Amino acid sequence: MRRTRAASFLKKAVGMSLAAALLSCGPDAYVAPSPAPVTPATASKPLATYTDWPSITSAIPKDPVMESRIAQIVAGMTLAQKVGQMTQAEIQSITPAEVTQYFIGSVLNGGGSWPGNNKRAAVTDWVARADAFYDASLATNMAVKIPIIWGTDAVHGHNNVYGATVFPHNIGLGAAHDAELVRRIGIATARAVRATGIDWAFAPTLAVVRDDRWGRSYEGFSEDPAIVNEYAGQIVTGFQGTFSSEANLLVTAKHFMGDGGTDKGDDQGVTTCSLSDMINIHGQGYYSALAAGAQTVMASFSSWSNPSQGINAGKMHGSQYMLTEVLKGKLGFDGFVVSDWNGIAQVPGCTNSSCPQAINAGIDMVMVPTDWKAFITNTLAQVQSGQIPLSRIDDAVTRILRVKMRAGLFSGRKPSQRLDAGNAAALQARPLAREAVQKSLVLLKNNGNVLPLARGKKILVVGKSADSMPNQTGGWTLTWQGTGNSNADFPNGDTILAGIREAAGAANVTYSSNGRGVQVANFDAVIAVVGETPYAEGNGDIGPTQTLEHSSRYAEDLSVLKGVTGKGKPVITVFLSGRPLYVNNLLNRSDAFVAAWLPGTEGKGVSDVLFRDASGNIHKDFTGKLSFSWPKAACQTPVNVGDANYAPLFPLGYGLSYAHPATVPQLAETSVSGGCG
Ligand code: GLC
Secondary structure: OOOOHHHHOOOOOOOOOOOOOOEOOOOOOOOOOOOOOOOOOOOOOOOOOOOOOOOOOOOOOOOHHHHHHHHHHHHOOOHHHHHHHOEEEEHHHOOHHHHHHHOOOEEEEOOOOOHHHOOOOOHHHHHHHHHHHHHHHOOOOOOOOOOOEEEEOOOOEOOOOOOOOEOOOHHHHHHHOOHHHHHHHHHHHHHHHHHOOOOEEOOOEOOEOOOOOOOOHHHOOEOOHHHHHHHHHHHHHHHHOOOOOOOOOEOEEEEEOOHHHEHHHOOOOEEOOOHHHHHHHHOHHHHHHHHOOOOEEEEOOOEEEEHHHOEEEEEHHHOHHHHHHHHHHHOOOOOEEEOOOOHHHHOOOOEOOEOHHHHHHOOOEEEOOOOHHHHHHHHHHHHHOOOOOHHHHHHHHHHHHHHHHHOOHHHOOOHHHOOOOOOHHHHOOHHHHHHHHHHHOEEEEEHHHOOOEOOOOOEEEEOOOOOOHHHHHOOOEOEOOOOOOOHHHOOOOEOHHHHHHHHHOHHHEEEEOOOOOOOHHHOOEEEEEEEOOOOOHHHHOOOOOOOOEHHHOOHHHHHHHHHHOOOOOOEEEEEEOOOOOEOHHHHOOOOEEEEEEOOOOEOHHHHHHHEEOOOOOEOOOOOOOOOOOEOOOOOOOOOOOOOOOOOOOEOOOOOEOOOOOOOOOOOOEOOOOOOOO
16 A cells, blocks of 8 residues: 655666767767658647637536535535545545544545455455445435445556456557547446446546656656547546446546646646646646536646746645636536545645645545544534635535536445446456557557568567566556566456467567577567566656666666677567657667557557568558657657657657658667756
8 A cells, every 4th residue: 555755755776877878879860750640640630729718518517406406415414524525535544434423425545455455356345345335324314315435546447456457558548549449448447447336536637748757657648738638538428428327437637737747747846837838738638528527626736836927826736726716617617626645735734634725725525545534623623713614615515416416326226236346357358458559559660671570480588578567557557656566466468478479379489588598599580578667656757866768777678688689680679668768779779669658458469560460461550659759868858749949759640650661770879967957
């Protein structure tokens, strides 16, 4: 179970080689051409731009009958019942009896928190826990009982749950340029979450990622607001539909607003953009998400300040301007705002258990994982003292009830009685995930057209990530950081190596993680699967003392490639990462190079594209196109489409294919010591 940020935030020690290895092996001004993309470089429709915050009409209109019923319920609630309804506790820190006693409105399971603290809890264990909380919420002495709602981070499938299909992280979906695919993934994920008796997903992340040093870059679809805008509405529609069926699941548009725009990609840092950029870059995902009917919004840990332009919204969790004037006023949002994990404590003058400023600013439900008792005590006192107007409390509770009613929680059916509850098969959507992997892959280099590979050839596989489900799935998988897992924790998935063995024929494949002790000459081709190891949130930040150079953190990958390159056999590198990185020294030692992002549990989606079919024809061509610009230097960040003098190594929308080849020359290899500042 996660969490103290400071304690767990150990930046990777950077053993930078002091001597800058300046191998000017080729033009350092190389910028790949954008070969005629198979799919549009960005979204398929032009993006509307605004001079002020737009008013959004939700797909879910107000229901007058519902509204009057809500008003009656609120009028009959005590202050303690109202404040309890606004409180969200973590499942390990509250019992069903306490849910009843304190009139708790919501629970969540954080990353790495499972029923009974059992990573391999079965769906039936999840459903039993959900029933227990549900029954407890209906056992209060309230005049009208209000069902509890359980939220979970289902951000790439139902990723907390043992046996569930884990989809590619959003950065890979962005490269797929397929909004309809993303809608289908929303549907499949909703079904998986329902199987565990849970009502609410803290997804999608709508960050427009501007600096790839951010540890959460992979949670974003793109640096391009047009792609985020196009996807947001689709994934919300996929998850939620119009709540016409129990298959529909409540979603969360997060993290509002500007989480992907912080200076230097500092997680929970300060976004300094202009008002126009906040409206027209960071807001774009929310406009389509809210239009599609998103009912909850999660506040961002980040701040928005630009004193030179008179902007001082400060911490989003305490910004009345952003949470109330903009989101609820100008955008017209009538759902509820949930705070992030102890996010209220980051508001000046606040703590985990006390923040009238955040509630007055517009936070409706407070994610207070462990200190929820003190929070309730303090908030009651703050209402009684007038620090928090009762009208604000009533508005928050009204919003919460509105969302619960719209989402069907008042149906009278407990979690175990709902659609797919306890159905382990509903956790899986393997063909869909495999399709997503295929479409997410971006071919950056294929000199000599060494790909696709014929079947039946002798293949040497090297690299630490060829046989690693944890490295394929990344953060937010079973555990918060995606660490502490092994292949055995993924019974319903395949590694990339398994896919290679199936395509080439197991007898033709030899695997050596470090590439030592094998003779490359004995093989027809080498496939190297390398890249980043799992991280989440700030733990993944590339801080000021580091650079985008992958080899500065993962020397083993360059070492493996040095061992197999230049031996007269083609080297195909499959690079697993949560973001674009400076990898010229790996590109130069690869004949082909595939950006595979964090593909999830369906590793065979990779070999589906690398290999020809049994008849020798192309089985699947590459269709993925970069949704993040790829840097040409260790400190070329931020680099985003639309920049003045935009000159990345591979631009947004770049992606080769078998149908559209191109040759990549040798590239400059220039390390930078001491970080990018
Ligand atoms: C985290 C994340 C947020 C997540 C929440 C609950 O700190 O910022 O995305 O939904 O906590 O796990």
